[in-house]
Amino acid sequence: MAQPFLKWAGGKGKLAPKLAAMAPPFLRYHEPFLGGGAVFFAFEERGLLGSAFLSDSNRLLIDAFRAVRDAVEEVIAALEPLAAAFDRATPEERRALYYAVRDHRPASDVAAAAWLIFLNRTCYNGLFRVNGAGRFNVPYGRYANPRILDAERLRECSRALRTAQLTAEDFESACERAQPGDFVYLDPPYHPLSATAHFTKYTSDGFGPEEQARLAACFERLSARGVAAALSNSAHPSILRLYEAKGYDLQTVPMPRAINSKGNGRSPIPELLVTNFHRPEVASTLRDVQEAAGAAAATPRNSRKAGL
Ligand SMILES: C[S@@+](CC[C@H](N)C(=O)[O-])C[C@H]1O[C@@H](n2cnc3c(N)ncnc32)[C@H](O)[C@@H]1O
Numbered sequence: 426m427a428q429p430f431l432k433w434a435g436g437k438g439k440l441a442p443k444l445a446a447m448a449p450p451f452l453r454y455h456e457p458f459l460g461g462g463a464v465f466f467a468f469e470e471r472g473l474l475g476s477a478f479l480s481d482s483n484r485l486l487i488d489a490f491r492a493v494r495d496a497v498e499e500v501i502a503a504l505e506p507l508a509a510a511f512d513r514a515t516p517e518e519r520r521a522l523y524y525a526v527r528d529h530r531p532a533s534d535v536a537a538a539a540w541l542i543f544l545n546r547t548c549y550n551g552l553f554r555v556n557g558a559g560r561f562n563v564p565y566g567r568y569a570n571p572r573i574l575d576a577e578r579l580r581e582c583s584r585a586l587r588t589a590q591l592t593a594e595d596f597e598s599a600c601e602r603a604q605p606g607d608f609v610y611l612d613p614p615y616h617p618l619s620a621t622a623h624f625t626k627y628t629s630d631g632f633g634p635e636e637q638a639r640l641a642a643c644f645e646r647l648s649a650r651g652v653a654a655a656l657s658n659s660a661h662p663s664i665l666r667l668y669e670a671k672g673y674d675l676q677t678v679p680m681p682r683a684i685n686s687k688g689n690g691r692s693p694i695p696e697l698l699v700t701n702f703h704r705p706e707v708a709s710t711l712r713d714v715q716e717a718a719g720a721a722a723a724t725p726r727n728s729r730k731a732g733l
Pocket residue numbers: 433434435436437438457458459460461462463464480481482483594595596597612613614615627628630631632
């Protein structure tokens with residue numbers, strides 16, 4: 426089974442099996458806040474996907490996914506010398522190597538993918554953060570033995586991604602692509618539960634209350650068009666207000682955070698899961714999808730080929 430090749434803040438490794446189990450039969454899969462892709466990989470592993478549209482506003486991330494999909498052996502070859510140099514180095518040399526790599530500008534998509542994977546494995550908490558000039562600025566992580574190169578995992582991810590379409594774009598244009606009967610999983614940067622939690626700064630854009638409201642409006646448009654959607658967020662009152670009384674199902678789930686900006690904050694934080702499967706417009710398109718799948722399964726292969 427493919428596991429994400431990047432650690433990602435807010436990664437949904439724990440929630441992914443639950444989401445895959447509760448998803449209704451659907452036509453095409455869309456994930457507009459891809460991050461490390463834990464949910465996509467879980468769906469793919471269960472054979473739930475025909476075609477998948479994966480996107481994120483982080484261009485470096487999407488370029489890395491593309492390089493892993495299209496040129497995985499070259500990515501592995503580019504990562505090998507970095508991983509070997511790191512493994513051989515003393516703690517002080519490792520730190521110096523980290524900052525030398527961080528300051529380097531990769532010359533190709535393959536080199537950029539290797540660069541991102543190396544930094545992701547060795548930086549503080551696997552965070553992705555850029556400064557105002559768009560330069561990656563997470564400090565060194567000081568892990569005893571980070572696994573920088575896992576060639577088999579990269580190959581499995583490449584296989585899982587082979588038919589996925591990958592685009593760097595805002596969630597709203599990605600959602601417009603979804604058609605009735607499709608399924609969209611939305612996992613935005615969370616609204617912080619407290620003023621000290623810094624979960625909103627994934628890219629230089631940030632994701633504040635206006636973005637949360639724009640996303641809620643997008644979720645409503647998907648629902649009205651008969652597109653099945655599920656959305657994760659923090660169970661903060663200002664977020665609950667955006668999704669209440671709209672015919673959606675709201676569940677709160679205590680979830681351990683994979684990455685927390687404070688090392689001591691690993692206690693379960695309530696997460697909100699919003700689904701629209703029972704909204705009448707969505708329920709009726711999902712019934713159509715299920716009936717069509719049932720009819721296709723009941724039709725003998727020969728008559729299907731003959732278009733009967
Ligand atoms: C919580 S993370 C997704 C984590 C992912 N589900 C996983 O399991 O790794 C949120 C992602 O949203 C992306 N993002 C932030 N603003 C965005 C926007 N306006 N449109 C699309 N993606 C955005 C960030 O780059 C980040 O990768």
